[in-house]
Amino acid sequence: MKKVEIFTDGACKGNPGPGGWGTILRYNGKEKELSGGEEITTNNRMELLAVIEGLKALKEPCIVTLTSDSQYVCNGINKGWAANWRKNNWIKSDKTKAKNPELWGELLDLLEKHEVTIIWVRGHNGHPENERCDALAVAAAEQYM
Secondary structure, eight states, rough: EEEEEEEEEEEESSSSEEEEEEEEETTTTEEEEEEEEEEEEEEEHHHHHHHHHHHHHHSEEEEEEESSSSSSHHHHHSSSSHHHHHHHBBOTTSSOOOHHHHHOOOOOHHTSSSEEEEOOOOOTTHHHHHHHHHHHHHHHHHHHH
């Protein structure tokens, strides 16, 4: 399987408000940038969409190293929260409804197609790819302002 790096970030001007996401895919020394946004959204939705769109861009199963500054995304996957929410009909352990179930469901389905390792990095801390993804996400959000 091909080894791919994916870097992601989401941004929102207000929460909810105009939002954007940015993704960098790196394979064999080449990079591809993706971005998009929504007029009214939340930061967490944009963080999820950045990961979803990155994984959807892969044309075959891959070994993926995914880097994100979103604890919501990283913990949701690495700690098994999202899988448990789905198993419990999108109800969290505190008996409240999980937010963004349609996005989490799509992400969980995509994760089954690839071997994914998730790495959390602190946002706005000088990580070059995270900073570039942030710039992509902010630019996408600004299109709705």
